[in-house]
Amino acid sequence: MLRTCIKTESVQTAVITFNDWASQEISLYDEGEYVEVEWTVGPIPINDNIGKEIILRYDTDIQS
Numbered sequence: 100m101l102r103t104c105i106k107t108e109s110v111q112t113a114v115i116t117f118n119d120w121a122s123q124e125i126s127l128y129d130e131g132e133y134v135e136v137e138w139t140v141g142p143i144p145i146n147d148n149i150g151k152e153i154i155l156r157y158d159t160d161i162q163s
Contacts, residue, residue, distance in 0.1 A: 120144060
């Protein structure tokens with residue numbers, strides 16, 4: 100797993116590369132009230148004959 104963090108004047112971004120076919124980018128903008136999450140998946144390798152399920156799960160204490 101490779102992690103890269105980038106900080107500029109207006110945004111902080113973390114890029115996480117899980118493997119050759121799955122990565123995630125998380126961005127926090129100054130003055131923003133939200134988190135931006137971008138997933139990149141694929142092409143998913145199938146030549147190993149192993150089934151795969153790709154999910155994104157959030158666990159928080161947010162009461163909404």
